[in-house]
Amino acid sequence: MAINPDKMPEYSTFLARLLLTPSYTYELIGTTDVIIRLSDITISGIGVLTTITLGGFDGFQALVVVDEPSLVQSGAKGFALTLNLDFKSPSPELTVHFGDVSLQVVHSNGISIGTVVFKHFKTATHITAVMTGDSADAFNVVSGLRTAGDTFTMTGFKGSHKTPGVAGAFAGLKVSLPIPTIKEI
Secondary structure: OOOOOOHHHHHHHHHHHHHHHOOEEEEEEEEEEEEOOOOOOEEEEEEEEEEEEEOOOOHHHHEEEEEEEEEEOOOOOOOEEEEEEEOOOOOOOOOOOOEEEEEEEOOOOEEEEEEEEEEEEOOEEEEEOOOOEOOHHHHHHHHHHHOOOOOOOOOOOOOOOHHHHHHHHHHEEEEEEEEEEOOOO
16 A cells, blocks of 8 residues: 555554554545446546445454463573464454564563564464563563463554554554463573
8 A cells, every 4th residue: 555655644543543443434535437348338537435344453452372482581681582473353354464563562560571573464363473672670570471471561652663654553552462371491
C-alpha cells in the first residue's frame, strides 16, 4: 500500500484503530470503472461510497506463547529470550504484513526488561519474537522464568517501526503476555 506522506497521520489513525479495537467501521469513497463484457461497454468514473466494517486485532490480546521459550545469556547481564507465539486473529479476513516491529517490555513489578522484536511480523498464526535486554535487574527477572512463568507488558513506542505511520499506530499498543517456564540457560 502506497501512502502519500501528507496523509500519514490519517493512515496512522486508521491502522491504530485496526490494531487496537475489536472492529473498525470506515467509509470507502472513490471512483471505479465498470466493464460490461457482454457488449464491451465501459462506464468510467462511477462514484463509490460504501461503509465497510473490518474485524480489528483487539490490541493483540490473542497472542499466546506456545512451546517452551528459550533463554540465552550474553555476557554478565545480557540475554535473548526467544518466544514462539500463536496469534488467533479475531479478523481472519484481514492479513497485514508489518515487517519488523519492536516493543518495549516491562515486568509486572515495574522493572524495564528491554525490547522484544517481531521479525517479519504479519498477522498470521505463527510468530517468532526475540526479547533482549542488558541490565542486571532485567536478567534477574527473566532468569526467574526458569522456575515459574510470569507476565510481562509489551508497549509500542514512537520507534516501534521504521515507517512513521506504522510506528504511530503501534505507539498506543499495550498488551500483557504471560510467559511460561523457560528452558535452562
